[in-house]
Amino acid sequence: MPSTSVVNKDLLAERSKCTFDREEFTVWWVGGKDRLEEKRNREHFCMNQPEFGDKIPLHYLSHKELYEETIRKATAIFAKSKEMVQKKHGYNAGNFVKFLDVLTGDGFMHQANPLAVHFSMFVPGIMGHGNAEQQERWLDRALNCKILGTYVQTELGHGTFLRGLETTATFDEETDEIVINSPRLSAYKWWPGGLGLTANHCIVMAQLYSKGRCHGVNPFMVQIRDEETHMPLAGIEVGEIGNKLGYNGVNNGFLGFKNFRIPEKPISSVLNYGTMVFTRVLIVLDTSQMLARAATIAIRYSCVRRQSVIDPNQPEVQVIDHQTQQGKLLPQLAKAIALKLSADNLWKMYEATQVDLETGNTDRLPELHAVSCCLKAVSTGDAAAGVEVCRLACGGHGYLSSTNFLNLYGSATAAVTYEGENTVLYLQTARYLVKVWNQALKGQQLMPTVRYLEQYATKPVKRFAWSDSTPVIIEAFQAVTANRLRLANEHIQQRVKAGRTPQEATNETGLELVHLAEIHCRGFILQSAYAAIEQACQTASQPLGEVLREICRLVVYDEALRITGDLLRFTTMSDPDLVELQRKYEASLGAIRPNAVSIVDAFDYPDFILGSTLGAYDGNVYERLFEDAMKSPLNQEPVNRTFELYLKPLMRGKL
Amino acid sequence: MPSTSVVNKDLLAERSKCTFDREEFTVWWVGGKDRLEEKRNREHFCMNQPEFGDKIPLHYLSHKELYEETIRKATAIFAKSKEMVQKKHGYNAGNFVKFLDVLTGDGFMHQANPLAVHFSMFVPGIMGHGNAEQQERWLDRALNCKILGTYVQTELGHGTFLRGLETTATFDEETDEIVINSPRLSAYKWWPGGLGLTANHCIVMAQLYSKGRCHGVNPFMVQIRDEETHMPLAGIEVGEIGNKLGYNGVNNGFLGFKNFRIPEKPISSVLNYGTMVFTRVLIVLDTSQMLARAATIAIRYSCVRRQSVIDPNQPEVQVIDHQTQQGKLLPQLAKAIALKLSADNLWKMYEATQVDLETGNTDRLPELHAVSCCLKAVSTGDAAAGVEVCRLACGGHGYLSSTNFLNLYGSATAAVTYEGENTVLYLQTARYLVKVWNQALKGQQLMPTVRYLEQYATKPVKRFAWSDSTPVIIEAFQAVTANRLRLANEHIQQRVKAGRTPQEATNETGLELVHLAEIHCRGFILQSAYAAIEQACQTASQPLGEVLREICRLVVYDEALRITGDLLRFTTMSDPDLVELQRKYEASLGAIRPNAVSIVDAFDYPDFILGSTLGAYDGNVYERLFEDAMKSPLNQEPVNRTFELYLKPLMRGKL
Numbered sequence A, B: 001m002p003s004t005s006v007v008n009k010d011l012l013a014e015r016s017k018c019t020f021d022r023e024e025f026t027v028w029w030v031g032g033k034d035r036l037e038e039k040r041n042r043e044h045f046c047m048n049q050p051e052f053g054d055k056i057p058l059h060y061l062s063h064k065e066l067y068e069e070t071i072r073k074a075t076a077i078f079a080k081s082k083e084m085v086q087k088k089h090g091y092n093a094g095n096f097v098k099f100l101d102v103l104t105g106d107g108f109m110h111q112a113n114p115l116a117v118h119f120s121m122f123v124p125g126i127m128g129h130g131n132a133e134q135q136e137r138w139l140d141r142a143l144n145c146k147i148l149g150t151y152v153q154t155e156l157g158h159g160t161f162l163r164g165l166e167t168t169a170t171f172d173e174e175t176d177e178i179v180i181n182s183p184r185l186s187a188y189k190w191w192p193g194g195l196g197l198t199a200n201h202c203i204v205m206a207q208l209y210s211k212g213r214c215h216g217v218n219p220f221m222v223q224i225r226d227e228e229t230h231m232p233l234a235g236i237e238v239g240e241i242g243n244k245l246g247y248n249g250v251n252n253g254f255l256g257f258k259n260f261r262i263p264e265k266p267i268s269s270v271l272n273y274g275t276m277v278f279t280r281v282l283i284v285l286d287t288s289q290m291l292a293r294a295a296t297i298a299i300r301y302s303c304v305r306r307q308s309v310i311d312p313n314q315p316e317v318q319v320i321d322h323q324t325q326q327g328k329l330l331p332q333l334a335k336a337i338a339l340k341l342s343a344d345n346l347w348k349m350y351e352a353t354q355v356d357l358e359t360g361n362t363d364r365l366p367e368l369h370a371v372s373c374c375l376k377a378v379s380t381g382d383a384a385a386g387v388e389v390c391r392l393a394c395g396g397h398g399y400l401s402s403t404n405f406l407n408l409y410g411s412a413t414a415a416v417t418y419e420g421e422n423t424v425l426y427l428q429t430a431r432y433l434v435k436v437w438n439q440a441l442k443g444q445q446l447m448p449t450v451r452y453l454e455q456y457a458t459k460p461v462k463r464f465a466w467s468d469s470t471p472v473i474i475e476a477f478q479a480v481t482a483n484r485l486r487l488a489n490e491h492i493q494q495r496v497k498a499g500r501t502p503q504e505a506t507n508e509t510g511l512e513l514v515h516l517a518e519i520h521c522r523g524f525i526l527q528s529a530y531a532a533i534e535q536a537c538q539t540a541s542q543p544l545g546e547v548l549r550e551i552c553r554l555v556v557y558d559e560a561l562r563i564t565g566d567l568l569r570f571t572t573m574s575d576p577d578l579v580e581l582q583r584k585y586e587a588s589l590g591a592i593r594p595n596a597v598s599i600v601d602a603f604d605y606p607d608f609i610l611g612s613t614l615g616a617y618d619g620n621v622y623e624r625l626f627e628d629a630m631k632s633p634l635n636q637e638p639v640n641r642t643f644e645l646y647l648k649p650l651m652r653g654k655l
Helices: A009-016 A022-030 A033-047 A063-089 A093-104 A116-129 A132-143 A273-304 A323-358 A365-393 A395-399 A405-417 A422-441 A453-458 A470-497 A502-508 A510-537 A542-561 A564-570 A575-602 A621-630 A642-651 B009-016 B022-030 B033-047 B063-089 B093-104 B116-129 B132-143 B273-304 B323-358 B365-393 B395-399 B405-417 B422-441 B453-458 B470-497 B502-508 B510-537 B542-561 B564-570 B575-602 B621-630 B642-651
Strands: A149-152 A168-172 A177-181 A201-210 A213-223 A236-240 A253-257 A260-262 B149-152 B168-172 B177-181 B201-210 B213-223 B236-240 B253-257 B260-262
Touching: A009 A273, A009 A575, A022 A033, A022 A542, A022 A575, A063 B642, A116 A132, A116 A149, A116 A201, A177 A201, A177 A213, A213 A260, A236 B621, A273 A323, A273 A365, A273 A405, A273 A575, A323 A365, A323 A510, A323 A542, A323 A575, A323 B422, A323 B510, A365 A395, A365 A405, A365 A422, A365 A510, A365 B405, A395 B405, A405 B365, A405 B395, A422 A453, A422 A470, A422 A510, A422 B323, A453 A470, A470 A502, A470 A510, A470 A542, A470 A564, A502 A510, A510 A542, A510 B323, A510 B575, A542 A564, A542 A575, A564 A575, A564 B564, A564 B575, A575 B510, A575 B564, A621 B236, A642 B063, B009 B273, B009 B575, B022 B033, B022 B542, B022 B575, B116 B132, B116 B149, B116 B201, B177 B201, B177 B213, B213 B260, B273 B323, B273 B365, B273 B405, B273 B575, B323 B365, B323 B510, B323 B542, B323 B575, B365 B395, B365 B405, B365 B422, B365 B510, B422 B453, B422 B470, B422 B510, B453 B470, B470 B502, B470 B510, B470 B542, B470 B564, B502 B510, B510 B542, B542 B564, B542 B575, B564 B575
Parallel strands: A149 A201, A168 A201, B149 B201, B168 B201
Antiparallel strands: A168 A177, A177 A260, A201 A213, A236 A253, B168 B177, B177 B260, B201 B213, B236 B253
């Protein structure tokens, strides 16, 4: 920590302007007093473990050093945390996995870690899907880290398209064994976290062949390294896939098989709708947190940083007083909140569906799947873009690794691709929308999140009556989606009539389909945020209610101003309406401005989670930037050896 | 290089579909046969110098190792290149600096290098602005690298706002010396390239004080390190500012002064409009090249990669056959070309202005400045965003450092902030537009790039007559700018009438102003591209002309579809017009698709400039990905030492 503990006076002034009870906001944001207490206890515990810190900031390390430091830290965290959980609650799987939440995300280990996949995918893979015998064999060992595992699916040549996987698992009738092979380079497994040098077991997805016939992709439990020596077993080629934009602590790996024999039958099918939706809820929550952290950093810095005058007779202003800066940052703050509230809503849908499933009712599964697809896509895309808006709003200093923006971006943008590439996900949602649109055209009743389509399918096309109240703007998003869906559906049918196959016609309408799925999702997000905030306002104090409603208005105006083409096209919005909307948007920025620091304070991120020289609570940004620079190995000696080796010979003309 | 030199068969098929003469395209793109020959000779020379390669890919090195490797490579390049230039042309400043072009950019050294600023800013700083005595003292030594310099302006507390600099240079009458001080931490110089551990001299910008009065910011030549030992001189605190998102070879530094005395008077004023415009032309050219390289990588990979079926009875398609993929990549290709052609246009304006200046005519300076501001902003913003679109279009593999996307993004996004932060630049252009708008309202004649405003200022508001021919769409951008300018100007005046100062009113209209400056610039870019392509078509072969016109249409449609809100608002565009525009856009994607690989081939980037596992000419992407991974230091031993240190103790419960 910097030697100074004095809080920057501009931040003090900002905090003194707060109109609401910050603790009340935090309790709401975190989801209750108990959760908040639990969170703070966990953070307090972590903050006070000296082994949990980085000796040198990770951004100064080599690729290899970073892996080694990550393993040191991750194993220390797991061991210490287990000990703590044992003392406090008695050790069991549930307690431990819950506690590990904070450790498997990137909030604490800013380039993540290779044991995360062990707990997030390997252990659940065994718990959910191995049979009783298999569970007995592996579950206890996995939970106690006696074996270290990962989940191995993607290959060099195939990611999204599961059916295309090339790894083969051939049943050998003579020995009753399975023989696994990577028939060519593109069949090599590529990407699984922790696979490179860490895991000794994995669940491998491969095409099952038996009696010359392919039975499709199945999961197999495979030991890949010796438990005593950690050497790769014969027939196994394993290593790590190299440096990446982010997540360099994860130790993503490759894996090739050459006639590798396992005694096992496949374990039962691994993925189902439920797991996928559950994972996507977590992704939306995670990325909303990344965006909230980026907004925290940039908003605090924008109140400390003074640059340029507005009134030539006055001193330079806090950069947040430039309207353009407010227009960059405050919508990110509001968006982070809206995304989190949508994840909460998706979670409720997921729970309701689980209850339905227990009674054998699968009606809502396709709807749940469709929402989870587009919500994952919008949240990861918006969070990644928003982190960059926040970084760029910090000017040159935002480019420094010590701000932690690069790690936040690395994590957010990775989520754009993993667990379903965003464009592919939009197309899945669009496919669902086209399907239900055609049901609605036939007069069938639709599921709740798409029920709004019914009125547009059954009535003649009429412009939606615009007004700029929040609920009406949200309905306008639905009107836009419905109209775009009607057009895209017509274009698909026109193409089919012109002789294209339905698949070709759909592909040739792909851009329109992606676009409408996105707008459908934005309507869902705004509706989720609006409903959650209105509900919160029933019990919240009046000052907090006012702040939350202002945040809701800001995100709604911001989103509406991004689709003015659609609004002018499909609603009765006029030119003066548009001027008025812009005016209201600007007023909303101005209304949130005085509370901006207090809102991000209320997100309640400790400095070690933010991990940023520009975002710390005390606002001593220049001291922290300088302090990080002084940790650079290049600053430990006044003259680098390259002076004698290269620079001096160059200067003397002797190179 | 990978052992295989067989070109991927899908790329061969793509190339066989080419409808135009690739070499003719390349000659046009590079700017003539002579330039192309020069470029290829230079590349051939560089390719054949073993010292110019990296021993280990830079992304595996630590921050310190990367600096040391960069110095090794940069000094080798400078020494070898000088020798070569000497042999071939006879050594002189002009020849050498021209040759160094390729070396100071990031095309060859993917994280750039600390000697770049020596040639791009330090040497020109002396050439352009030192007096005769000063030139004699430093110029020859600087040109021959007998001293190593940099240009030192920004501070921890101030970047964009030059007047706010806090470093003081106080004239001491008694000793006839200047005493330089950093009165507080925020006054420390921060960011200059090469300043950290490389330079021993620099041009320092500081507030000149004499007889108790401040005479504003002036440049001073300062020696900071001993030429023999490289030790920092007494009174100098110097070091590097730490790790960054990109450009880690540049060795950006900090510099603090404590009563540091120099014998010099300030050198004459350093920056003028000309230098700034010149620098911005280079930035637009550079960033257009970054985008073109990213498009090359992504388009080649998208033709090699096969993923998902369209027809269920057919094999998986090349991913570029998904319309959504075309919609991501082909506009980037077209945009890169349009940005390059706008830079050419700005360059012509710059040259014409230089001729004017010689006759004392400064009339076009403000216009030139206004165009250079917004063009720098749009090109850097679009290039950075476009690189990320290309990266994400490569799915998970795009996230690997070996693709070189991270370096391209690091370079492009840095340019968003340096040499004038983009929002600040947009506001400068907007200020010019508001000024000339008010001139036009008074019936005054405007300069060529804004002359179109006259008709909108003098005639009553009428909707612009939409049609989707290229020149009309370009005029529509002008109509949108004029209408938005009219509104913003009215809003400023309304705010002034309501009691705000003109500065406050302008700040409160900031979002509108930024927006209209951007659209003005997009009109300029489209107009520049259209004019340049029409001119090229006068001499080009018919097949090339067709391709170039298709590229122009694509970028025009793409830009138009991004401002449909404005087009519906300010032109007569109807709903069927919009449907038709979308249809034409899709047709344009389809028309360019078969030539996509050939167009990026015609950009003529050798593999070592692209530096990408996914973008190489032969398309052996999986071999190259694997090969780069195998260079990882973590893959040099089957078991990392952390197994015995941490993993095994964890597994045995002994941690």
